[in-house]
Amino acid sequence: MTDLYTRRKLLERAAAGGAVLTVPGFLAACGGSGKKAAATAASSSHKLAKTLRFSNWTLYMDTNNKKHTHPTLLQFQQKYGVQVQYTEDINDNASFFGKIQGPLSRGQSIDRDLIVMTDNSRYPSLLIKKGWVEKLDKNAIPNIKNLQPALQHPNWDPNRDYSLPWQSGMTGIAFNDKLSDPVLSIDDLFGNPKLKGKITCLNEMADALSLVMLSNGDDPSNVTDKTFNRAIAKIKKAVDSKQIRQFTGNDYAPPLAKGDLAAAMSWSGDIAQIGNKHIHWNLATDGGDIWTDNMLIPKGANVYTASVYMNFAYDPKIAAQIEGGDPKTGDTGVYYICPVVGAREVLLKKQPAIAKNALIFPTKKMLDNVHIFDAKALNNQKYLTVWQNLISA
Amino acid sequence: MAFLHRHRGLTPYLLLAPGLAWLAVFFIVPLGFLAYQSLQSGNFDVGYAFSWAWGNYWHAIRDYRGHFIRSLEYAGIATALALVVSYPVAYWIAFRGGRWKNLLLLFIVAPFFVTYLIRTLAWETILADNGFVVRTLQAVHLLGSGGRLLATSTAVVAGITYNFLPFMALPLYVSLEQIDESLIEAAQDLYASRWKAFLRVTLPLSLPGVIAGTLLTFIPAAGDFINAQLLGSPQNHMIGNVIQSKFLELTDYPAAASMSFVLMILILMAVLAYARAVGTEKLTG
Numbered sequence: 001m002t003d004l005y006t007r008r009k010l011l012e013r014a015a016a017g018g019a020v021l022t023v024p025g026f027l028a029a030c031g032g033s034g035k036k037a038a039a040t041a042a043s044s045s046h047k048l049a050k051t052l053r054f055s056n057w058t059l060y061m062d063t064n065n066k067k068h069t070h071p072t073l074l075q076f077q078q079k080y081g082v083q084v085q086y087t088e089d090i091n092d093n094a095s096f097f098g099k100i101q102g103p104l105s106r107g108q109s110i111d112r113d114l115i116v117m118t119d120n121s122r123y124p125s126l127l128i129k130k131g132w133v134e135k136l137d138k139n140a141i142p143n144i145k146n147l148q149p150a151l152q153h154p155n156w157d158p159n160r161d162y163s164l165p166w167q168s169g170m171t172g173i174a175f176n177d178k179l180s181d182p183v184l185s186i187d188d189l190f191g192n193p194k195l196k197g198k199i200t201c202l203n204e205m206a207d208a209l210s211l212v213m214l215s216n217g218d219d220p221s222n223v224t225d226k227t228f229n230r231a232i233a234k235i236k237k238a239v240d241s242k243q244i245r246q247f248t249g250n251d252y253a254p255p256l257a258k259g260d261l262a263a264a265m266s267w268s269g270d271i272a273q274i275g276n277k278h279i280h281w282n283l284a285t286d287g288g289d290i291w292t293d294n295m296l297i298p299k300g301a302n303v304y305t306a307s308v309y310m311n312f313a314y315d316p317k318i319a320a321q322i323e324g325g326d327p328k329t330g331d332t333g334v335y336y337i338c339p340v341v342g343a344r345e346v347l348l349k350k351q352p353a354i355a356k357n358a359l360i361f362p363t364k365k366m367l368d369n370v371h372i373f374d375a376k377a378l379n380n381q382k383y384l385t386v387w388q389n390l391i392s393a
Numbered sequence: 394m395a396f397l398h399r400h401r402g403l404t405p406y407l408l409l410a411p412g413l414a415w416l417a418v419f420f421i422v423p424l425g426f427l428a429y430q431s432l433q434s435g436n437f438d439v440g441y442a443f444s445w446a447w448g449n450y451w452h453a454i455r456d457y458r459g460h461f462i463r464s465l466e467y468a469g470i471a472t473a474l475a476l477v478v479s480y481p482v483a484y485w486i487a488f489r490g491g492r493w494k495n496l497l498l499l500f501i502v503a504p505f506f507v508t509y510l511i512r513t514l515a516w517e518t519i520l521a522d523n524g525f526v527v528r529t530l531q532a533v534h535l536l537g538s539g540g541r542l543l544a545t546s547t548a549v550v551a552g553i554t555y556n557f558l559p560f561m562a563l564p565l566y567v568s569l570e571q572i573d574e575s576l577i578e579a580a581q582d583l584y585a586s587r588w589k590a591f592l593r594v595t596l597p598l599s600l601p602g603v604i605a606g607t608l609l610t611f612i613p614a615a616g617d618f619i620n621a622q623l624l625g626s627p628q629n630h631m632i633g634n635v636i637q638s639k640f641l642e643l644t645d646y647p648a649a650a651s652m653s654f655v656l657m658i659l660i661l662m663a664v665l666a667y668a669r670a671v672g673t674e675k676l677t678g
Contacts, residue, residue, distance in 0.1 A: 095641060
């Protein structure tokens with residue numbers, strides 16, 4: 001039922017999006033390899049660079065684990081002759097921003113053409129406000145028409161002038177069934193004495209607070225001092241009782257797989273990508289949060305090359321491959337929520353199991369149970385300081 | 394040359410100049426910037442401005458006293474452990490190493506060809522909850538059945554001790570190696586027991602190495618944050634973790650700068666007290 005509903009919606013959206021296709025944009029994308037173009041100032045910026053330097057989170061690209069390659073990146077390289085220097089150096093938003101803010105504030109390049117940051121942190125909007133990111137070359141991204149309508153107008157970048165979603169995801173709870181009974185609620189995660197010292201909490205304020213506020217019966221999309229303090233008190237109690245072992249970014253995944261952790265506050269796709277049959281992911285019974293990671297082009301980057309890549313990733317066929325990998329060659333996908341309309345149709349034909357996987361194309365019931373964290377709270381310096389003090393004790 | 398010959402008094406200063414210039418450019422000037430920054434107020438979005446904001450220091454001490462104390466405590470314990478572990482090793486290599494001395498020293502230094510981060514991550518594996526170490530300790534009941542080492546202060550102190558071990562072992566070795574063995578023989582000829590000869594001759598002669606080693610270990614260990622980050626829980630975070638998060642994650646530069654100064658002053662005080670207790674002349678032998 002819900003699958004049909006989503007599918008029809010997607011088809012409608014795809015049809016509507018098709019009308020936006022522009023001829024000049026299409027030509028610009030095709031002209032990617034036109035190295036003999038006249039050497040005017042305008043066209044020189046439309047030349048592809050030799051390498052695309054792409055910083056992303058771990059477990060966030062389709063991967064062939066035998067050859068240790070990223071198949072879609074190799075395809076990009078073959079198609080455009082641009083080598084992709086792909087670095088998985090983003091573990092959490094705050095520390096990555098910490099790394100790049102120094103050079104960016106001095107007007108220096110960070111040697112990256114594409115970076116990926118989450119909209120439930122303050123950083124994408126801060127980067128735009130500070131003028132540290134470039135506008136997309138939309139002429140090179142005709143496939144922008146495939147962007148899910150629900151993601152087209154975020155309040156921090158209303159026309160998607162600076163950003164394009166990479167993946168969306170949900171925050172929930174993962175547990176290892178060899179070490180624990182199912183952990184389905186925050187109250188169980190933070191209160192079950194059997195899990196003492198065997199769990200981690202995410203260090204992203206929005207993820208952690210959303211889940212804890214929902215467990216308190218509060219609304220994370222409208223944070224008040226009272227609900228904020230109540231959530232902080234609950235987490236602090238779990239820290240003081242040594243229930244929470246650590247606050248982590250992506251790095252909760254290896255100890256969870258190794259068995260040092262019995263359960264963890266966790267992001268939806270990571271668990272699917274780890275592919276350990278003893279580790280399960282669920283939305284918390286009280287609800288979870290949903291967020292979107294965004295590709296951004298930092299100052300000093302090659303805007304054209306980065307935009308051509310964005311266009312490539314928004315081809316539904318490529319998007320489907322990033323999402324679901326390729327079982328024939330043993331490639332794993334990222335298994336997060338795909339922002340590209342049309343990818344599901346491709347997957348329905350090739351890998352129906354993935355197309356019907358609720359982690360990648362969530363059901364309506366799931367979407368009704370996830371919330372977007374309050375954007376005002378993300379920029380509240382007082383909240384940020386309290387949060388940072390809590391996670392560094 | 395003729396110039397140098399005429400102004401012979403200048404020579405030492407000319408020889409010192411590169412070192413002094415290096416210190417001035419890469420230590421004094423940045424320190425000045427840091428001091429300037431520590432007295433600023435404002436926030437990241439609108440920018441920071443200098444305003445003699447001494448409150449930053451007060452807040453650093455008031456809000457993070459526990460972290461400062463913990464840092465000095467962990468660094469102190471780790472330094473003492475490193476001394477206890479390194480002294481016999483350095484002693485043995487210096488007096489019994491024979492022609493294997495260089496090889497044995499290489500064994501001490503070899504793990505440090507691997508980067509700091511990887512070495513610390515290796516400890517994460519060594520101390521893992523299902524690992525050999527934890528299971529052995531549980532088997533002999535040194536650790537309760539649900540007990541663990543990772544994410545405890547034990548793991549943090551163990552990590553610091555390991556990571557700074559060569560800074561202790563090498564100066565110890567150098568000072569022990571220089572001891573004239575005939576002095577020890579002389580003590581024994583004068584009816585000192587081996588133990589007494591050690592206490593009255595070897596140990597005092599090796600004190601410059603002990604002092605150099607403890608300083609080289611304690612000072613960087615007090616500002617360390619990697620070990621607490623990877624091997625500790627939030628309860629084990631040191632002041633380095635707070636400074637790192639203030640500087641890079643909250644981008645609250647004045648707070649981070651003032652904390653760095655407080656840490657520097659605390660370390661300086663600890664070192665001065667230590668130097669007074671053992672006597673500075675020992676440092677130079």
